[in-house]
Amino acid sequence: MVAETLKTNSSGLDSRSREIRKTVVKILEASRRGHVGSTFSLIEILRVLYDDVLRYEPKNPKWSERDRCILSKGHGCLALYAILAEKGFFPEAELWKFCQSDGILGGHPEYGKVPGIEASTGSLGHGLSIGIGFALNARYEKANYRTFVILGDGESNEGSVWEAAMCAGKHKLSNLTVMVDYNKHQSYGTTYEVQDLEPLADKWRAFGFAATEVDGHSVEELRSVLLNLPLQSNKPTAIICHTVKGKGIPFAENNLKWHHKNKVSDQEIESMLAALEEN
Amino acid sequence: MRQLCLDTVYELAKKDPRIFFIGSDLGVGTLQKFKQEMPERFFMEGVNEANIIGMAAGLALEGKIVYVNTIATFLSRRCFEQIVLDLCLHNVNVRLIANGGGLVYAPLGPTHLAIDDIGILRTIPRMTIVAPADEAEMARLVPQTVDYPGPIYIRLGKGNEPILTTDDVPFQIGKAIPMRSGTDALIVTTGVTLKAALDAAASLSKQGLEASVLHVHTVKPLDAQAILDHAADVSVIVTIEEHTLMGGLGSAVAELVAEANFNPAKRFKRIGIPDVFPEQYGSQESLMERYDITADKLVAVVASLVEQRREPLQAMAT
Numbered sequence: 001m002v003a004e005t006l007k008t009n010s011s012g013l014d015s016r017s018r019e020i021r022k023t024v025v026k027i028l029e030a031s032r033r034g035h036v037g038s039t040f041s042l043i044e045i046l047r048v049l050y051d052d053v054l055r056y057e058p059k060n061p062k063w064s065e066r067d068r069c070i071l072s073k074g075h076g077c078l079a080l081y082a083i084l085a086e087k088g089f090f091p092e093a094e095l096w097k098f099c100q101s102d103g104i105l106g107g108h109p110e111y112g113k114v115p116g117i118e119a120s121t122g123s124l125g126h127g128l129s130i131g132i133g134f135a136l137n138a139r140y141e142k143a144n145y146r147t148f149v150i151l152g153d154g155e156s157n158e159g160s161v162w163e164a165a166m167c168a169g170k171h172k173l174s175n176l177t178v179m180v181d182y183n184k185h186q187s188y189g190t191t192y193e194v195q196d197l198e199p200l201a202d203k204w205r206a207f208g209f210a211a212t213e214v215d216g217h218s219v220e221e222l223r224s225v226l227l228n229l230p231l232q233s234n235k236p237t238a239i240i241c242h243t244v245k246g247k248g249i250p251f252a253e254n255n256l257k258w259h260h261k262n263k264v265s266d267q268e269i270e271s272m273l274a275a276l277e278e279n
Numbered sequence: 280m281r282q283l284c285l286d287t288v289y290e291l292a293k294k295d296p297r298i299f300f301i302g303s304d305l306g307v308g309t310l311q312k313f314k315q316e317m318p319e320r321f322f323m324e325g326v327n328e329a330n331i332i333g334m335a336a337g338l339a340l341e342g343k344i345v346y347v348n349t350i351a352t353f354l355s356r357r358c359f360e361q362i363v364l365d366l367c368l369h370n371v372n373v374r375l376i377a378n379g380g381g382l383v384y385a386p387l388g389p390t391h392l393a394i395d396d397i398g399i400l401r402t403i404p405r406m407t408i409v410a411p412a413d414e415a416e417m418a419r420l421v422p423q424t425v426d427y428p429g430p431i432y433i434r435l436g437k438g439n440e441p442i443l444t445t446d447d448v449p450f451q452i453g454k455a456i457p458m459r460s461g462t463d464a465l466i467v468t469t470g471v472t473l474k475a476a477l478d479a480a481a482s483l484s485k486q487g488l489e490a491s492v493l494h495v496h497t498v499k500p501l502d503a504q505a506i507l508d509h510a511a512d513v514s515v516i517v518t519i520e521e522h523t524l525m526g527g528l529g530s531a532v533a534e535l536v537a538e539a540n541f542n543p544a545k546r547f548k549r550i551g552i553p554d555v556f557p558e559q560y561g562s563q564e565s566l567m568e569r570y571d572i573t574a575d576k577l578v579a580v581v582a583s584l585v586e587q588r589r590e591p592l593q594a595m596a597t
Binding site: 170 | 319320322324325327329330331332333334335336337338339340341342343360361364365368369370
């Protein structure tokens with residue numbers, strides 16, 4: 001199976017990917033909780049988007065020409081928070097108040113509270129429809145901004161994802177890109193066991209998308225596809241990003257106990273930081 | 280009522296480029312002129328209501344004012360989470376035009392009856408729920424929805440309701456309208472049951488009982504002040520609505536009255552649909568009869584409660 005092959009070929013992490021992960025571990029050290037596995041599979045997707053692809057102004061987060069990015073799998077928000085803080089959307093100090101009563105960063109990202117968050121997500125299956133609204137508005141206004149929606153694989157069990165996919169295909173929204181963080185694991189088990197999505201790329205094609213598959217931890221592969229959008233001039237794009245849940249922390253990789261983690265111990269924090277040094 | 284509502288949206292859209300329309304899979308020819316003249320702002324998206332709500336939220340987050348139209352229950356029941364999260368949490372200007380509020384779709388059975396829509400939507404922060412009584416009121420409502428902040432649910436009646444509302448009192452979303460005054464009882468109504476309320480008040484008057492009628496076209500935000508002001512002067516309060524007894528107007532008024540610390544001898548009763556799935560087809564009218572949502576029932580309830588209210592007082596006097 002393509003997915004399994006790509007998983008084992010994931011490239012090693014460079015220093016930037018390790019640094020972002022260390023920031024996430026420091027957030028965990030402060031909060032002792034979070035969707036660890038779902039966050040670490042997502043780092044390179046967000047890193048490449050925010051380093052190389054998206055147009056935005058951190059001090060003017062409502063800039064009308066900015067590209068819109070929705071993290072529809074909102075539970076991966078630790079990765080997004082780490083990157084948004086680094087880019088200057090909000091002070092780094094907010095990171096250490098994750099999930100606390102005096103903080104703005106909750107366990108799922110909230111529109112209106114967090115600069116740079118385009119839509120409140122967390123309940124799965126909402127982001128793509130909202131993104132379609134953004135993309136249709138760009139078409140109506142003849143604006144050049146683009147819309148990116150990041151979906152989870154477990155999220156893709158939701159019927160509303162496929163309602164939205166049908167709609168985006170119908171409208172030939174070439175200014176819309178879907179990225180699926182396909183780490184092959186959901187909460188209870190593998191996607192193959194719980195609700196198999198295969199053939200996933202072909203599903204998106206059948207719904208009217210131009211689809212491709214990349215190693216979701218390969219910065220080069222992600223850049224290569226994201227800097228050449230759309231894949232086809234008259235279709236929305238779907239990029240299936242083959243990833244590893246918990247990527248970068250060997251004891252958390254593909255380990256369902258790390259999907260969501262409570263009461264993260266000092267020992268676990270130390271082990272995670274050590275793993276990121278060695279990787 | 281629906282046609283007038285949609286025609287008004289079309290007229291408003293001609294003047295306001297922020298206005299978009301999204302339908303699900305509506306009847307052929309719906310808003311044909313809108314589609315022809317403003318195709319870039321007209322969408323007919325098929326039977327995917329959850330997606331439509333999210334899409335509307337996305338457009339509204341970009342500053343558009345989006346009117347969505349489909350059958351009431353496919354909004355309130357099927358799209359509940361999208362309404363809560365995509366519309367109300369984001370506080371966007373999306374207007375839900377809900378066909379067939381209440382028992383309108385009686386011949387089509389319980390899958391199509393929106394008898395719980397007010398109760399469902401009333402739980403959501405930032406939601407506005409409006410149920411006009413007739414077309415004249417709809418005509419006054421729709422222009423006000425353009426710049427009203429946040430999501431709005433517009434509950435449509437069947438159509439061809441008698442015109443009972445006037446512009447004597449300026450229409451304002453959130454402001455109940457006193458339709459008749461009296462000191463023996465207060466009848467509180469929303470939407471098309473205004474007719475039963477006014478007919479009942481007229482009959483009661485012939486019996487020597489004068490009832491106030493308060494038309495609460497906006498069930499949320501509730502005009503608590505108007506209800507409490509009117510309730511203060513009477514000994515009997517009865518609500519009537521084309522809705523289940525749980526969670527609708529009657530519940531909202533009960534909550535207010537219970538917390539208002541009125542004299543406990545004040546009598547209160549709700550008229551509406553009991554806790555059942557309607558088991559008959561027929562017509563809106565026949566189901567209204569079946570569940571006693573009628574002027575006759577209202578007269579009987581008010582008269583009976585006034586009588587009960589008098590008894591202890593008379594007993595105390597002797």
